[in-house]
Each structure stands twice: as C-alpha cells, then as structure tokens.
Amino acid sequence: MKLTLGRVLADAWTILRREGDLVLRVAAPFLFLPNFAVQLLVAPPPALPQSTGDRAAMQAWAQAIYSWMQANAGWYLLVNLVGIYGMAALTILLIHPARPDVRTALITAARRFGRFFLAYLLMAIPISLGFWLFVLPGLYMQARLIATIPALVVEAPIGAARAVGRSWRVTRGEWWGVLGAVVLIFLAQYLIRVPLSPADSFLRSAGHENPIVLALADAVMAAAEAAYQIAILGVGIAIYRRLASNGM
Template identity: 40%
Template structure:
C-alpha cells in the first residue's frame, strides 16, 4: 500500500497535540530521565585513537579500556535502554488497544507484552545498528521496514517477537522508502537538535572543573531532544501502522 510521508507526519502531530499532557507525563520518567542521567553522570565509552592507525598494541589498550568501561557503566546503559523501550511500548499499548485512552489498563497490558517487545527490539537493533555504523542508509532502511514491529505486537496480540517482525516486513512491503524517510526524520532530527547540547557538554568537561549547574542545563537539553525523538518515532510508527492496515 502507498504511504504518504506528509500524511503520516500530520497524523502523528495531531496525536501529539491532542494528548500532549499525557504523552509528556509518560515520557518524562521513561524517556527523559534515563537520557538525562546517562548524559550527566555516565562517561562516554572510550573511542579508539585514530592517530594510532592499525597498531595492535594500541588496539589492545583500547579494547581493555572498553572492557573496563563496560564493567563499570554498561549496566546503567542497559537499564536506561530498557526504561526507554518500556516507555515506547506504553505508547503502543495506549493507542493500539482501544479507541479511548486508558493509562491504567494500558500499563497492565504493557507489562504483559513488554518481554516480547524487548526481545523484538533487541533482534531488530542488531542489523539496524550495524547498518547505521557501517552505512547510514541500510540501517535507516532496516529501521523503516521494522518500524511497525511494536505496533503489530500490541495491536495484533498474541504475537511473538519474530512474528511481529515478520508482520512489520509484510505491512511495509512497497512502503520501504517512505518508512525509511520517516525513520530518518526521527533519528536525524533528534540527533541534530541534541548535537549542540552534547558538544557543549564535551566543551564544559574538557575545560576542567565544569560548572555543575551549567552542565545539568546542557544535559537536560540533550535529554529533551532524545525524549522528543522517542515520542516522534513512536507516534510516527503508530500513525504509519494505522494507515497501512486500513
């Protein structure tokens, strides 16, 4: 089925305007808070030294640094991602269960389906993440084709994780490019809005004794950008799913 990029964005924006207060109350603890905590207190993972070239000794030093970082902070990253996935799944449960929004019923349903949703997101993230790291377009295309996994999981329950991914691939057949564009819109716009805040964070930390108030303000800005991108991605996926199942 043909999918119109602008129409899906309009549908998503309409949902946000109508339910803004409820969406922000959900997003604050599950999308904003984890991103804010990571930016504020968890250091970025060590990056390889580009000047070292293919030096094997330097590569081993970097690998050891990554292992040390993961042992110290990997659990916090995992917790943050699980919380953000739960917030996203709650959006799906809220909009794809019944016509009238019922937060309590949606939360109960979300708790029941969330393990399958989390498994599906992990499976999808592996090829999508690899595609984004190697070449952006394949990763965005995978994100687009699998964007409907969450909505299908909640709207067409009972579905398993793999069945929901297959359902997304079926629904998105013929609409891969518009969905890729929608995924790119959410992903890149969130990155563009958040990048200045992250650069400011790096500048403050590199300067030495960073002002904690300034650092908190800057990191809050980055977290707001991440939260906005998360809300946008969820509402776009919901709107695209509704259009494609008509």
C-alpha cells in the same frame, strides 16, 4: 492512497498532538529522566586517540573502553529496559482498541514485557547491522520494522517474530514515505546532538567544569533522544493504522 512524506508526518503529528498529555505523562519518567540521569551522572566513554596509527595508544584506549564498559554497561542496560517498558506502555495508550488509562497500560506493558523486549531485540539486530554497514541501510531497516510494536499491541496475542514480519509486510511497497520521515527525524535529532556531545566532554574537563551548563546540555540531549523515540513511535502508529486498515 500513496504514502508521501508529508502525509506520514501529518498523521503522526495528529496522533501525538491529540494525545499530548498522555505522551508527556509516560515519556517524562520513562524516556526523558533515565536518559538525562545517565547522560549527567555517567562519564562518557574514552575518546579515540588523535593518532589511530599509534598501536600503544590504541591498546590503551581499548583497555580504557573495556574498563568503562565494565563500570557503566549496567546503567545503560537499565536505561534501555526502562525505555522499552515506557515505549510499550505508550504504544498501548495510543493504539490499543480498548483505550486503557495510564495505570492499565502500565500493568499491561509489565505483563507483556517479555514480548516487547524480544520484539525490540529482533528489530535492533538488523537496524544496528545496517547502521554499522552504513547509516542509510540502518534507517531503511528502521522504516520497514517501524510498525512492529503497534502490531504487537493491536494484534495480541501475536508473538514478537510475527509482529516483525507483520511490519515488513505492511510497509512493502509503501516504504519511501516512511523512510523519508525516519531520515528527517534522525537528522533533526542528530543535528541537536552533534554540537552538544563535544560540549559535554568539554564541560567535564579540568578547568572547564560548569555543572549548571553541563546539566542543561545533557537535558537537551536527553530531550532530543526522547523526542526521537516518540516521533518514531508516532510514525509507526500512523503507518500501521493507515496500511493495516487497507487490508495490507
């Protein structure tokens, strides 16, 4: 059966809707709240100078970026680590054959965190490189590696590198529908964040401070990011279940 965009999205929606309570119980503290906190409490990075040809302005900007990273990189790293842990626990809840409860899933994710972290790192390198070259190659790599974490859970004690290879094999020849779903989810998140990112900077500028509206804008951006991660996970689980069950 050919994987179409509609079938991929329908399968993912069925999984997430059926387990909606579990998804919210894990996503809220591990995906939404850390992102919301860092959006709200950490100042955004310095904006590029209006004239990128001004060497002095670019040097000052580079120094400002370096100082910003020194002050804030640790917070973003912490948010990413918490997010990886939350995604690992959520994957265990949604696809592990034993159907564990939340407590067991959290314990299992903690015990196997090293493998999950390595798997995310192995995925992040080609995906980030693809986004750096052009957006579409990054989305393609994400589509091909989308079943990595489900494979890591179901086929334990498989290692991170083998899980990445497993995802690549599973999606071979069936990646068009997966890529379409990834692109659609990415665009939905992007269209939400595009107007809110400059609004965040505006609401922090002198004379325009509005902490209530700022908190609302940051909450929406954090919710969009969490929804994006959950949707990608749902697609990954749906793809793994359908294709792995077909012997791929």
